[in-house]
Amino acid sequence: MAAEEGKVDPMKQFTIEPLMGSDGWQLADGFNIAFTNSALWMAITAILVTVFVAGGMKRQVVPGRWQMAVETLTGFIDDLLEANIGKAGRKYVPYIFTLFMFILFGNLLGLVPVGVIPGVHAFTFTSHFSVTGVLAILSFSIVLIVGFAKHGLHFFSLFVPKDTPFLMAIFIAPIEFVSFMVRPFSLALRLFVAMMAGHVLLKVLASFVIAGGGAGPVLGAAVGIPSFILMVAISALEILVAGIQAYVFALLTSLYINDAENLH
Numbered sequence: 001m002a003a004e005e006g007k008v009d010p011m012k013q014f015t016i017e018p019l020m021g022s023d024g025w026q027l028a029d030g031f032n033i034a035f036t037n038s039a040l041w042m043a044i045t046a047i048l049v050t051v052f053v054a055g056g057m058k059r060q061v062v063p064g065r066w067q068m069a070v071e072t073l074t075g076f077i078d079d080l081l082e083a084n085i086g087k088a089g090r091k092y093v094p095y096i097f098t099l100f101m102f103i104l105f106g107n108l109l110g111l112v113p114v115g116v117i118p119g120v121h122a123f124t125f126t127s128h129f130s131v132t133g134v135l136a137i138l139s140f141s142i143v144l145i146v147g148f149a150k151h152g153l154h155f156f157s158l159f160v161p162k163d164t165p166f167l168m169a170i171f172i173a174p175i176e177f178v179s180f181m182v183r184p185f186s187l188a189l190r191l192f193v194a195m196m197a198g199h200v201l202l203k204v205l206a207s208f209v210i211a212g213g214g215a216g217p218v219l220g221a222a223v224g225i226p227s228f229i230l231m232v233a234i235s236a237l238e239i240l241v242a243g244i245q246a247y248v249f250a251l252l253t254s255l256y257i258n259d260a261e262n263l264h
Contacts, residue, residue, distance in 0.1 A: 010203035014127055014196070038131070041123045045105045049098070052105075073097070077250065084254045088261050092254070095142070099135065100250040107195060107242030111235065126245075127195040129188060136188035139253040147260035158263055187252055194245050198238045205231045 018034035026032050056070025063071065077097045081089030103126060110124025125131045147155040159176040160169045205227045212224025 010200045010207070013121075013123075013199060013203060016128070037121070037123045038125045038128065041109060042106070042125050042131070045102060045109060045125075048109075049101045049105050052101070073101070080251065081254050084251070085258045085261055089254065089257070092257055096250050096254060099139070099253065100246050103135070103191065103249055104243060104246035107246060108239065110195070110199065111238055111242065124195055124199055126191055127199055129192045132188040132192045133184070135191075135249070136184040139187065139256065140184040143256045143260045146257060150261065151263060155260070155263070158259055183252075183256060187249065191245050191249055194241055198234070198241055202231060202234055202238070205234065 016036050016038050018032075018036050019040060020035055053070055056067045058064075058067055060067060074093070074097060077100060078090065078093050081092055081096060085092070106126045107124065110122050110127070112122050114120045114122050147158070151157075159173045159180065161172065161176075164172060208227035209224045209231065212220040212222070212227065214220070
């Protein structure tokens with residue numbers, strides 16, 4: 001019985017739970033709009049990003065650390081867009097910056113050890129495909145809107161490389177079209193898999209530490225200590241992954257917008 005209680009379910013951390021019950025939140029067609037732990041952590045992330053940006057907009061002549069951090073990140077996104085889109089990319093800075101910061105803060109908050117506080121559990125909403133999928137669809141929608149608004153039906157030339165012979169274009173165009181339509185799926189899947197895999201690995205290692213603690217001093221030291229050290233190392237790696245995945249999402253979004261802006 002004690003062994004059963006000591007087990008750690010690596011997938012339980014991804015369970016979406018209503019915080020105020022699900023009764024009374026039911027809509028037509030079976031939809032439920034109850035406020036969940038996922039929604040809570042998204043709201044916390046949105047608030048923290050807003051506070052972070054607002055606190056760094058004091059425009060002091062001699063900027064403090066906070067202002068310097070915000071200006072550095074804004075400049076980083078501005079340089080990213082200029083390198084991939086050109087001067088026309090500057091108008092997308094607010095969106096790409098917000099997207100980058102929202103994903104970055106969401107990834108990092110899921111690693112904060114608030115579980116030491118009874119009844120409080122961090123939730124990494126970027127480990128759910130539904131969340132990353134919505135972010136990817138939003139970015140893909142901007143690409144389509146910009147592409148058709150700026151180029152009209154000429155936007156379809158994106159699927160046929162310049163100076164491609166007609167016979168080759170017949171085969172290349174469908175492949176390019178499928179590749180283009182898969183973009184939002186791959187964009188969402190990359191972030192979802194990266195965050196989910198890291199958290200599952202941490203939970204598995206945590207189960208080794210717990211199991212080692214109840215297996216006696218010798219076996220506990222042989223299993224628990226290496227697992228704990230590996231947990232610390234993986235946690236540090238996950239902090240790096242959190243930043244890299246936010247950057248990759250922003251980078252790929254800027255590249256897709258470049259296709260809409262400049263075609264071939």
